Amino acid sequence: MPVTQDWTARAIRKIEADYNRSADTHLIPVDLPAFENIQLYLKDESSHPTGSLKHRLARSLFLYALCSGWLREGMPVIEASSGSTAVSEAYFARMLNLPFVAVVPRAIASEKAEAIQFYGGRCHYVERAEDAYEESLRLADDIGGHFMDQFTYAERVTDWRGNNNIAESIFAQMSDEPCPIPQWIVCGAGTGGTSATIGRFARYHRHDTRLCLADPEASVFHRHWSDRKIRTVQGTPSLIEGIGRASVEPSFIPQVIDRTIAVPDVASIAAARTLSRRLGRLVGGSTGTNLWVCAVLASEMAARAESGSIVSILCDHGERYGTTYYNDDWLTAHAIDIAPWEARMEAFFEHGVMT
Template sequence: MSWNTTALGVLAPGPPTPLIDLPVAAPGIRLLLKDESRQPTGSLRHRHARALFRQAIADGLVGEGTIVVEATGGDAAVAQAWFARRLGLPYIVIMPGERTEARARPVEALGGECRFVTPPLAIYDAARALDGHFLDQFGRAAPHDLAEELFAQVRPDWVVTGAGTGATSATLGRWIRDHALSCRVAVADPENSAYFPGWTLDAPDYATGMPSRIEGIGRPRVEPGFRPDLVDLVIPVPDAASVAAARRIRELTGLPAGAASGTALWAALELAGRMHARGESGTLVALLGDAADRHLATYHDDAWTAAKGLDVERHTGELRHRTTA
């Protein structure tokens, strides 16, 4: 059996992730969370990583022994290191800033190598300079298998997701159009991100130049993988509301959700309120992109959020009003 054949077996999709009913106060509205924290590496980035590897192998860019390189941090690096280890490939990730054990340890535990670079925007040139294949999750943003799986489980009226590379909203929108479905796609966008103003102004080259405080989503520029023509609505979400919504997910489900998941929930509740005001009913799905114990020391910790200037309590009452235990 060839290495490529074995690799494609390693990269085969796993079992579907579950849907969680989240009670909402708006009559006639059903809200489901698609729990991507059940992926083997705990986040939606698992699908992104699988798709990037599959595309690179199919294109002949990665083969047995190829050094795989990426410029990123957090969940994306962990997911890519997981697949690289199972494929027997060396993996190097260039991360922004100074080394922290919290970021390096999960990747190194999977056999990956972490290198840290300053200033942060230098990570991309540093990755391209290495002798290996640069996965380039922002430049390539390979479509993944979420849409096929989701629409086999439920036929929602709206799907709400955050945007990092833009691959998820593009994958969902393309699937909906290819299959002539009536579902629509909403992107939840945090503060400082370029997607909401870029989409509103029809400016594909829009840039804020400011980093997002919400791990996993929001970009200082509109990335090539973001397809505004496949998105029906972009909803801006205050960072404090994202954090409050992540805490509400934990209260209702027990899952220590990341703030990116909170961003999607807040936007979904905003959308549910608009639907109810128009006398509409229907089903919404919000992506629960990740949940991990490490979030307990950040987004779920009062001292941490206070140090970041995030007034979480300002949004807590509204969330409890919109959702019911």
């Protein structure tokens, strides 16, 4: 069935109008009492209408699909996701009155499933996260839908040269800060789209900023960065939703990354809880992964008597993880003792050491 140009034009206009009604996300300074010459900032992506960094990606995916002629009126949309992208895509699907099915692992936080359903989407569960891709392809074929495929298209749907992407926003907001060009930008990777955008943007504009990937220990990305022959990893998957994968996704571009640091899940959760107390609001586990890496980098900079700024991302709000990362019974069930790791995070803030 051919795509109706009038419907496509209306759909694009709706998405653009929604964007024009939205303000940019804030860049939050994080107080580092023990570091006189190092500044830390977090780009607060939780303030998007759907509460996470993935709102940017979902908007770009829909516009890319519309302009490519892949969507038509009434067509079901399918996505493989660990949760947050599906929440955001459900929001845009509802805006366009399109049915939406999220193919998600059964272990995702219940709050994310509820958010998908709130926006009119339906969850289609798989037992293992690595099965979501093939199941999405099968489901799209069965019901005549369009598989968005964030893992393939994330690195290309956003204009990395500018057009108000997250990198352009960060550098614009940093312009009046004491050290406006960050020494480091830290981000995780689920699809690899954000790291590709930031890395390309920094190179295109000839900034000296380096990009560090904050990656769960169980993920393949930091292994692939060190050895391109490594494309999969076996074993227990990470508990940190939204980042880290068992297989290298097509959108992951290792060449734009200057360094990777692997973070234990317990460190990510401890860092998220420590930061939540300091901000007076809950943040998600991937933000904790980012913060842990920021602490490592700041400690190294201080040891070399360097000054400068570090920017990272507050990926989503922690209310989505009330039954997991912020539930002590859940931690006990997963044999996670965060106390010594929280002590290390507090020592970083107060004394500038991670011991």
